[in-house]
Amino acid sequence: MRPQTLLPRAPWVLLYYTNSAKGEYLLDWKIALDPDLLNEPKRELHHTIAHELTHLIQWQQNRIRHRALQTKYAYLYAQKIPKGEEACDIWTYARHPDLVAPSGYLHTPFEMRKGETSCEFWNRKFRFYEKHCNEIHELAKKAIELRARGCRRYIKWFLDELRLIL
Numbered sequence: 001m002r003p004q005t006l007l008p009r010a011p012w013v014l015l016y017y018t019n020s021a022k023g024e025y026l027l028d029w030k031i032a033l034d035p036d037l038l039n040e041p042k043r044e045l046h047h048t049i050a051h052e053l054t055h056l057i058q059w060q061q062n063r064i065r066h067r068a069l070q071t072k073y074a075y076l077y078a079q080k081i082p083k084g085e086e087a088c089d090i091w092t093y094a095r096h097p098d099l100v101a102p103s104g105y106l107h108t109p110f111e112m113r114k115g116e117t118s119c120e121f122w123n124r125k126f127r128f129y130e131k132h133c134n135e136i137h138e139l140a141k142k143a144i145e146l147r148a149r150g151c152r153r154y155i156k157w158f159l160d161e162l163r164l165i166l
């Protein structure tokens, strides 16, 4: 069966190739992914794809929101999702603990240890996010609730709380 008969009025999401980043949101309904992602740990793969799809939602929310509000993820759409990379990662984390992985945008005070290679550093950081994925997921949900109640410094709040579990 052809996909358009399965999805009568839904727009297509077009997938492109990128080798300049793990993933990129292009424009409209277009996402680019690097196939090398398939060599990454599952959590990194899921996070990257979810991050790019969250960008798509940030830019297309007027088209998606009315249906999304009928789902169990309505809490993610109760307010207009702000644009930007940091908000993108907070909304990605808030969707599911399995989507929690180190962010390239939400800067935590992770420091490289003396004698540690960059690979060891990344692995240590990755293990931290894996171990604390449920807490980080809950923190992201709380940050979104805070923003809904008018707190404009919800990203700072999230990072301050994250530092407490480092």
Ligand SMILES: [Zn+2]
Binding pocket: 051, 055, 085, 088
């Ligand atoms: Zn991004």
